[in-house]
Amino acid sequence: MNTVFVIVLLAAMVMVVVSLVRGVVAFLKSTKVDLESGQQVDATEMQLKQNKAMMARVKWQAVAIVVLAIMMAVAN
Template sequence: MQTFLVILLVAAMIATLVALIRGIVAFLKSASDEAHGISTGGPSASQLKSNRMMQQRILFQALAVLIVVVLLFAAGRT
């Protein structure tokens, strides 16, 4: 059980990192578009993607913290 949780924790950490990198790339693209004067009047696709990626990052971080709590709880029980 503990091995399974460690594998899940590593997967959640990798997912967090991927979402972070994708969010930063989307943010930089939207900032570049704004610097070049490309504006649609509302949020651009890059801004929406950046926001979605950062929300996913928070979700994956919460999942990783929850897995750590379960691991620590299981370690304390033995």
């Protein structure tokens, strides 16, 4: 049973990193577009993508924390 939790935890950790990288890439692209275009009034498509990726990162971090809490509860 513990092996299943470790596998799920590792998968969640990988998804955290993937979401973080996607968010940073979207941030860099949106910053480049903002610098080239000048003033930006509304959120651009890349900024919305960045926000979505960062929210996904937070969700995966929550999953990882829940898995760790379950593992600690089962261990006792």
